[in-house]
Amino acid sequence: MVDAGDAVRWLQLAAPRGGPDDLPLLVNRAAPAVDATEIVIYLADYQQASLVPLLDAGLDREALPIETTLAGRAFTGLDVQRAADSPDRIWVPLLVGCERMGVLEIVSSAAGDPAMNEAAWELATCVAQLVVNRRPYGDVVERLRRRLPMQVAAEIVWGLLPPLTFATDDMLLTTILEPCYDVGGDIFDYALNGDVLSVGLFDTCGHGIKASTLASLVVSAYRNARRCGLDLVDTATSIDRWVRSEHPHMFATALLVELERSTGRLRVINAGHPGALLLRDGKAIRELPGPTALPLGLGHLATHRPEVYEEELHPGDRILAYTDGITDARGVDGERFGLTRLVDFVNRALNDQLATPETMRRLVRAVVAYQSGQLDDDATALLLEWRPPHAPLSHLRDRTTTGL
Structure with missing residues (x-):
């Protein structure tokens, strides 16, 4: 044996x-x-x-x-x-x-x-x-792991990223980003503290070193605010002030999310970012409201503080977030990849019982292929799935009996 x-x-x-x-x-x-x-x-x-x-x-x-x-x-x-x-x-x-x-x-x-x-x-x-x-x-x-030379801007971003996939018994988060070797402006972070999963997805203006330097500041300010125990509004305000202080002529769009795992309560601040989508039973139910705040770095122009949108998730609900490099990717005929194509791709993959990380891998490969292998902008997508313990993640198997 x-x-x-x-x-x-x-x-x-x-x-x-x-x-x-x-x-x-x-x-x-x-x-x-x-x-x-x-x-x-x-x-x-x-x-x-x-x-x-x-x-x-x-x-x-x-x-x-x-x-x-x-x-x-x-x-x-x-x-x-x-x-x-x-x-x-x-x-x-x-x-x-x-x-x-x-x-x-x-x-x-x-x-x-x-x-x-x-x-x-x-x-x-x-x-x-x-x-x-x-x-x-x-x-x-x-x-x-590098099949091509990595640019310094991408080196900065990849050095700051957490693992692309994270799961517990009641939730799964997976992300993907391209172009791997020349990414600069997109960045994300997450952390699980007790019952609350915090997620931040950011898209900084510009390209190259300037964008990755701003991305570094944004994600570090996000972590600092989170680790200081600030709520979503104060977190957004803190990042906004750091961006304005250190990069006064730049900004970053952001999606700041908190998920209470025990209840499924979702809290979101959308700071000038493309709207996240709520997926339920294999369909896109709606786009979450937004923006609820100006892009980070432009908060001094606002007439009110960032607003928090709340949503009560159902077991099995998924939140699909992305940067505009996904939907704005253009094919040879000039047509955008678009939101409809994005939702259709993700839903078909999930309905085919693909594991969530594999769904995201295939999504970004499809976006790259759609643009003939050469993206004009960073493209990042994030999928968050919530299932309470009585409805375990269907694609995660008990490691003690099946090997995962």
Whole structure:
């Protein structure tokens, strides 16, 4: 019977003594403990288009496209995958919580053993955690995930972002942004404190370094206000003052959200941002009212303080927020991607039972393809789903029984 316990314990003891470059060798040394001859780590690139191998000197692998391979199917479907013509090889997703990092390839004569699935999940969970824990101590993971040179503006933004996906038993939040290597003006942040999930989505004016510098200030001011315990109105006011003080000729649109997980009560300030959409039962019910405040940095022109809009969510409701780079993307005929196309795409994907992170990955790929691979503006989308404990997230499975 295959058991990953010894391999996991050995890796947890050995990995902290090395850098991220050492992980491929360490993982392969653990292979015999799960009756494997080879174990290879593949990480998703920034665009989530390819799975790129993190190799030691003794192995040879090529990057694999996510769209057309079994490895990609494991990544997108969050399932263990086997090939009929290669029964000794399995692919298992690398997950940290619900954040998809890549896949683990395991080559083993015991791949067909039913016990291998559980062992593979256990090992993959350990490896994913080790990648996250060791990543800050070197650049190998960052270099590997970059298929193109990253501009300094994008370096600033990506260095400030939280994980793209976060979930608890009663909510899931997932985001996506493009262009990965030249993004500058879009940024987001979130935090869960007790019963309240706080989310901020921002779109700064301008492009390049100026936009990313403002984005850095905006998200830092947002975090500072939140950590000081300010309410939504005072948070918006604080960010507005910082923008006006440090960048008097610039501004940022924003969507500031608070969700009470126990009740489903949603509070929103829309500071000159495109309106978020309420999705229910596979349909767009309505656009949330807005703007309820001027863009951040222009608050001194307002005649009243920012207003908070409240909504009582139903179990299973989703909030879809986005920046104008999504809807304003233009095809070869000059037609905008538009709100109707955005809602239709998301609803069809969710109705097809795609996991929410996969829905967002496909959305941004569709927007990029619509604009022939070259976006004129940053494009960011965010999807927040609320389900109380008695109505668990349908696409999140109990890790103790199914591997996630």
